[in-house]
Amino acid sequence: MIKNNKHGWIRIFEAVFAIMLIAGMLLTLVARRSERQDMAAVMHDLTHPILEEIATNESMRDAVLAVDNAAVNNALLMKFISERLPLGLRQNFNISICNPLEICKPSLPSEAEIYVDDIVISSSLSRPTGPPKKLSLYVWLE
Numbered sequence: 001m002i003k004n005n006k007h008g009w010i011r012i013f014e015a016v017f018a019i020m021l022i023a024g025m026l027l028t029l030v031a032r033r034s035e036r037q038d039m040a041a042v043m044h045d046l047t048h049p050i051l052e053e054i055a056t057n058e059s060m061r062d063a064v065l066a067v068d069n070a071a072v073n074n075a076l077l078m079k080f081i082s083e084r085l086p087l088g089l090r091q092n093f094n095i096s097i098c099n100p101l102e103i104c105k106p107s108l109p110s111e112a113e114i115y116v117d118d119i120v121i122s123s124s125l126s127r128p129t130g131p132p133k134k135l136s137l138y139v140w141l142e
Contacts, residue, residue, distance in 0.1 A: 039141075043115035047137050050084045051119040054135065064097055064121045064135050081137065093139045100134040112140035 054060040060080060063073040074095065082090045092112075096104035100120050108114055115138070122132035 040115060043139055044117060046085070046089075047115070047117040047139055048119075050081055051117060051135060051137055053084070054080065055119055055121050058124075061121055061124070064133050065123055065130050077135075085139070089139055089141075092142060093137065095138070096136045097133050098136075100132055102134070104134065104136045106136075106138060108138055109140060112142060114138055114140045 054064065054077070060077065063076050066073050074097070077095055081093065081095065085093060094106045094108060096106040098104040104118075116136060117139075118134055118136040120132055120134050123130060
């Protein structure tokens with residue numbers, strides 16, 4: 001008489017359950033990673049046209065390149081950017097202007113996921129105003 005051994009079926013069930021659990025965890029991680037990449041693309045599509053507009057607008061270029069009245073120029077740039085951002089992000093951004101070879105270090109929230117976009121702005125040939133500057137725009141979600 002053949003003896004029924006049910007321990008084999010239990011081991012098969014355990015192995016299938018473990019594989020399904022690991023596959024579920026991997027799918028969750030991949031979905032989160034894809035969501036972050038999508039959000040980075042959305043933020044880039046949102047911020048880069050603003051930076052390009054600053055680069056092409058003569059008064060904004062002068063505000064970035066001017067060494068004197070830096071506080072007034074930063075306030076002008078902040079207002080310009082704030083008007084172009086969606087309502088939910090108008091309080092959640094900061095800018096920094098520095099040498100293109102430096103790493104800009106503005107004050108940023110420590111607990112937020114921060115998206116950064118930057119552009120190098122130089123003076124025009126007709127109106128030389130100084131060395132080029134890097135304008136970085138930092139946007140975060142709460």
